[in-house]
Every structure is written in structure tokens, then in C-alpha cells.
Amino acid sequence: MKPAYKSMRERLHDAHVSLRAKWVKGPWSLGAYEFLSFGIKQAWACLFGGAMLVLLMGTYLFYPDDAPIGRFDFIFLCALAIQIGMLISGLESLEEAKVIFVFHVVGTLMEVFKTEMGSWVYPEPAFFRIGGVPLFSGFMYACVGSYIARVWRIFDFRFDRFPPLWVQGLVALTVYINFFTHHFTVDGRIGLYVVSVLIYGPSVIWFRPDQKHRPMPLFIGLLLVALFIWFAENIATFARAWSYPGQEVEWHMVSLQKLGAWYLLMIISFVLVAFVHMRKKPETEL
Numbered sequence: 001m002k003p004a005y006k007s008m009r010e011r012l013h014d015a016h017v018s019l020r021a022k023w024v025k026g027p028w029s030l031g032a033y034e035f036l037s038f039g040i041k042q043a044w045a046c047l048f049g050g051a052m053l054v055l056l057m058g059t060y061l062f063y064p065d066d067a068p069i070g071r072f073d074f075i076f077l078c079a080l081a082i083q084i085g086m087l088i089s090g091l092e093s094l095e096e097a098k099v100i101f102v103f104h105v106v107g108t109l110m111e112v113f114k115t116e117m118g119s120w121v122y123p124e125p126a127f128f129r130i131g132g133v134p135l136f137s138g139f140m141y142a143c144v145g146s147y148i149a150r151v152w153r154i155f156d157f158r159f160d161r162f163p164p165l166w167v168q169g170l171v172a173l174t175v176y177i178n179f180f181t182h183h184f185t186v187d188g189r190i191g192l193y194v195v196s197v198l199i200y201g202p203s204v205i206w207f208r209p210d211q212k213h214r215p216m217p218l219f220i221g222l223l224l225v226a227l228f229i230w231f232a233e234n235i236a237t238f239a240r241a242w243s244y245p246g247q248e249v250e251w252h253m254v255s256l257q258k259l260g261a262w263y264l265l266m267i268i269s270f271v272l273v274a275f276v277h278m279r280k281k282p283e284t285e286l
Helices: 008-023 027-045 047-062 071-089 094-115 134-155 165-181 189-200 219-237 257-277
Strands: 157-161 203-208 214-215
Touching: 008 027, 027 047, 027 134, 047 071, 047 134, 047 219, 071 094, 071 134, 094 134, 094 165, 094 257, 134 219, 134 257, 165 189, 165 257, 189 219, 189 257, 203 219, 214 219, 219 257
Parallel strands: none
Antiparallel strands: 157 203, 203 214
């Protein structure tokens, strides 16, 4: 007997199959449909991050000054509700959530240190905070982890010449340590860029926008994701979620140097998610 209830993944898969049957009639329509499917899947993978950006911008524009709780506390409570909702709905698995939580903690610890060093500031008060860091900040890192976990599953990633996980783990650990130590000693990020090219340059990622897997150099994929995070960071700083030196009085675009920092942080997130996905049976959405 067919079950009366279908999960959200099953309903999305059924809709995908139905639309494909209606639209795809030849090679041109197949190409257009595959491009459209790629965009929809990317947007679906960005669900948590997109919701957070809407929340940041919406509260910046419309949050009342006389609200009973501060704007940053409201953002934190909403982000917590979004995360719980994604777990309950099955949009994220428990294993993925554990990894995202680790990245959340890793990011928050770095936030506490970086704000103490004056790398950036949070311009509004918050009750839910650690030092000068409101707790919603950890969810910004969780958004990155959520995206990597979801896009891996949604596009059914496969790899050629995938670097050993222990090598990636060592690189990720070195990246994280350098974010702290470069304030006191030599900044090793140039060397880390070179090492990342050496280990990820030969690797190819195969992703499935529709029915057929397509290849792309893994290094290019990591760079593109870092670029989109940099764009999102510009939206977040415009919404006064945080401010870099020089942005306190008048907003300006975030320096392109931050693109390199986000690329290195991408490596940490990618490695954490890889430890989950490379050890379990693949599953896909849509």
C-alpha cells in the first residue's frame, strides 16, 4: 500500500520528474532545463543562507527601535528557529547538523578572538552574546556549513583524484590556526593558498544538475563559492550585521582581500562535511 504521507524530498522529486517530462522535448530544451534545474538546486541548497540574508536585511530596514528585544537577539532567535525547522522537516540530517554545529562553534570561537583583536565589530547591543559577539554570528558560519552539506547531497557529488581526508584535515587545521597566529607572527596564508592548489588542483568534482553528471575542477568550485559568500558578506555589512574598520560611519564594499579569507574558511567547511559524506551511502534530493 502506498503511504498517504510524502516527505518534502519525495514531493520535490515528484515535481522535478513531472516538469522534466513536460518541458524536455529535445537537445535545446534539455540544455535549457538543465540550466534552470542547476539554478533551482543552488537556490534550494542556499535555503538557510538566503533566509539569514533576508532576516538581516529585513530587520535592518523594518525592525522597530522600541521593540521589546534587541535586533541582534531577534535575529538569533529566528536563526535558531530556522535551524530547528530544517532538522524537523528533514532538510538537514542529524549527521549533517552535527558537523554544522561544529563549524558553528569553530566560527564563534574565532569571532570572539577576532573582535578582541579589532578585526571587526558588532555595532548593536545583544543579550545573547559571548563577550562582544552576538550569538547569531555563529549561524552565519552554520549557513556556509549548511550550504556545503546540502549542495553535496542535492547535486550528488562524485570526485576524481579526491585528496586523502587526513591530508585535507591537516590543511584545514593549519588554516584555522593561522587565523589566530597571524596576529602575532608570520601570516602563512600565501603558503596555504599554494598548498590548497597543489592538493585540490588535480581533483575534479562531478555534479548532477539533472540526470547526467557534469565535471568541474574542484579548486574552481571552491573559489566560486567563496566569491558568492563575499557578495553575501557585502549585503550583511550593508545591513549593519557587523562592520569592518572604516565601515562604522559610512558603508563601503568589503575588501577583495576578504575573498581569500573566505576561500580558506571554505576549506574548513568542505573538509568537515567531507568527513560525513565520504563515509556514508550517497543520497540525493530533487
